[in-house]
Amino acid sequence: xxxxxxxxxxxxxxxxxxxxxxxxxxxxxxxxxxxxxxxxxxxxxxxxxxxxxxxxxxxxxxxxxxxxxxxxxxxxxxxxxxxxxxxxxxxxxxxxxxxxxxxxxxxxxxxxxxxxxxxxxxxxxxxxxxxxxxxxxxxxxxxxxxxxxxxxxxxxxxxxxxxxxxxxxxxxxxxxxxxxxxxxxxxxxxxxxxxxxxxxxx
Amino acid sequence: xxxxxxxxxxxxxxxxxxxxxxxxxxxxxxxxxxxxxxxxxxxxxxxxxxxxxxxxxxxxxxxxxxxxxxxxxxxxxxxxxxxxxxxxxxxxxxxxxxxxxxxxxxxxxxxxxxxxxxxxxxxxxxxxxxxxxxxxxxxxxxxxxxxxxxxxxxxxxxxxxxxxxxxxxxxxxxxxxxxxxxxxxxxxxxxxxxxxxxxxxx
Numbered sequence: 426x427x428x429x430x431x432x433x434x435x436x437x438x439x440x441x442x443x444x445x446x447x448x449x450x451x452x453x454x455x456x457x458x459x460x461x462x463x464x465x466x467x468x469x470x471x472x473x474x475x476x477x478x479x480x481x482x483x484x485x486x487x488x489x490x491x492x493x494x495x496x497x498x499x500x501x502x503x504x505x506x507x508x509x510x511x512x513x514x515x516x517x518x519x520x521x522x523x524x525x526x527x528x529x530x531x532x533x534x535x536x537x538x539x540x541x542x543x544x545x546x547x548x549x550x551x552x553x554x555x556x557x558x559x560x561x562x563x564x565x566x567x568x569x570x571x572x573x574x575x576x577x578x579x580x581x582x583x584x585x586x587x588x589x590x591x592x593x594x595x596x597x598x599x600x601x602x603x604x605x606x607x608x609x610x611x612x613x614x615x616x617x618x619x620x621x622x623x624x625x626x627x
Numbered sequence: 628x629x630x631x632x633x634x635x636x637x638x639x640x641x642x643x644x645x646x647x648x649x650x651x652x653x654x655x656x657x658x659x660x661x662x663x664x665x666x667x668x669x670x671x672x673x674x675x676x677x678x679x680x681x682x683x684x685x686x687x688x689x690x691x692x693x694x695x696x697x698x699x700x701x702x703x704x705x706x707x708x709x710x711x712x713x714x715x716x717x718x719x720x721x722x723x724x725x726x727x728x729x730x731x732x733x734x735x736x737x738x739x740x741x742x743x744x745x746x747x748x749x750x751x752x753x754x755x756x757x758x759x760x761x762x763x764x765x766x767x768x769x770x771x772x773x774x775x776x777x778x779x780x781x782x783x784x785x786x787x788x789x790x791x792x793x794x795x796x797x798x799x800x801x802x803x804x805x806x807x808x809x810x811x812x813x814x815x816x817x818x819x820x821x822x823x824x825x826x827x828x829x
Contacts, residue, residue: 475687485677485799489812499829500819597687610691613815617702627701 431462432622433603435596436537438515438551440468441494441505442612444541446600448503449615451534457622459604463534465522467515468599470588475597479512497612504546513544513552516584517575521561523583524574539564633664634824635805637798638739640717640753642670643696643707644814646743648802650705651817653736659824661806665736667724669717670801672790677799681714699814706748715746715754718786719777723763725785726776741766 432454436443454461472478481487491507498505518540526533543549543560550556557575558568574580591601595608602609602618607626609618620627634656638645656663674680683689693709700707720742728735745751745762752758759777760770776782793803797810804811804820809828811820822829 475685477685477688483677483679483799485797486679489797489799489810492810493812496819496829500822595687595691597685597691608691608694610695611815613813616818617698620702627698 429457429459430605431460432618433462433464433594435464435466435591435599435601435603436541437466437468437599438518438537438540438544439512440599441490441545442497443600444545445498445501445503445505446602446612446615447537447541449501450600450602453615453619453622457619459622461534463522463526463530463537464587464591465515465519465533465537465584466588466591466596466599467519467584468512469514470585471592471597471599474592477597481512501612506546506548508544508548513550515540515551516581517554517557518551520575520577520580520584521557521566521571523587524571524580525566536564536566631659631661632807633662634820635664635666635796637666637668637793637801637803637805638743639668639670639801640720640739640742640746641714642801643692643747644699645802646747647700647703647705647707648804648814648817649739649743651703652802652804655817655821655824659821661824663736665724665728665732665739666789666793667717667721667735667739667786668790668793668798668801669721669786670714671716672787673794673799673801676794679799683714703814708748708750710746710750715752717742717753718783719756719759720753721789722777722779722782722786723759723768723773725789726773726782727768738766738768 432450434450436447451461468479481490494507495505522533522536525536539560540551544551549560554572558572561568561571594603598610600612602614604618604621607621634652636652638649653663670681683692696709697707724735724738727738741762742753746753751762753762756774760774763770763773796805800812802814804816806820806823809823
């Protein structure tokens with residue numbers, strides 16, 4: 426029997442809906458015999474490629490989003506505290522992710538949870554070196570090695586390549602899920618994703 | 628006992644997700660002892676007010692949307708055939724809606740279904756006088772009276788006022804639902820809307 430393809434999960438460390446989805450995606454996938462392949466990306470890069478702007482850059486949408494982030498988190502039973510400032514630059518956290526991913530995919534997934542939960546429940550400033558180093562320490566990651574990685578042109582290039590691969594795969598927002606070649610965009614596509622996982626194309 | 632407030636439902640005749648939601652909103656509301664108050668609006672007006680553009684004006688999003696419209700319709704068990712051209716101008720259909728609404732809210736709701744189903748299952752050109760007159764005939768509405776209404780500055784002004792009222796209520800897209808003062812945007816907020824209707828604020 427061939428193993429089923431993993432759920433490809435694209436997220437940005439500063440995306441509220443990515444955070445909410447990150448809390449259910451592994452359990453939902455496992456229920457249907459799938460694993461999750463995690464992809465840290467930068468929404469700034471995918472927005473630019475698609476000539477989009479962040480929804481929260483529009484005042485009216487931002488006002489709604491600030492209600493909807495919290496309500497959507499409560500709906501999924503996920504703790505949420507709106508961080509300020511928001512959004513923030515997440516390239517360092519994402520580079521640490523890919524640096525870990527090359528060593529051990531499971532450790533990278535743990536780092537994804539660590540970063541997302543830290544920002545969205547405690548407002549930890551993932552965009553600042555000291556808080557990010559502190560978070561590495563909490564997660565049992567050597568902060569000097571992590572900082573060396575996020576400062577290293579090689580990991581900068583790697584993240585750029587991952588963003589480009591996501592864009593080539595049609596990703597224009599986060600969270601996005603690709604399963605059996607089918608793209609689902611948004612935390613709110615959970616019911617459709619679950620139906621696909623349960624019974625295939627519909 | 629005070630009657631519960633209706634579900635305020637904002638839709639545009641050219642919005643696929645509005646069409647999908649229009650097929651479930653009345654049944655969902657009724658299950659929770661609510662009626663639906665229908666509001667035909669022009670997305671062009673709400674987009675302009677919020678400085679937004681239609682998602683399908685971005686090529687990458689359009690490509691995804693063309694898949695997602697059909698998939699979301701199948702998910703809800705609603706027949707759907709992508710109309711071309713799309714989107715279209717819907718002010719005449721919307722003016723007929725408000726002209727009917729002032730006589731009989733139930734007839735206006737029937738007209739909403741008639742127009743949405745005609746465009747999204749048969750590609751009827753709601754933006755053209757003759758097809759729109761034909762649709763009036765099908766719906767038992769005098770086409771001459773309807774055309775007089777959609778050409779009348781009074782009903783143009785009425786639709787403009789309804790768009791402005793929607794914008795003032797925070798509406799920036801369609802479908803939108805307001806229940807007990809809480810705004811939900813998108814066909815994909817159905818699960819949250821249902822939870823709210825079932826058990827109130829969460």
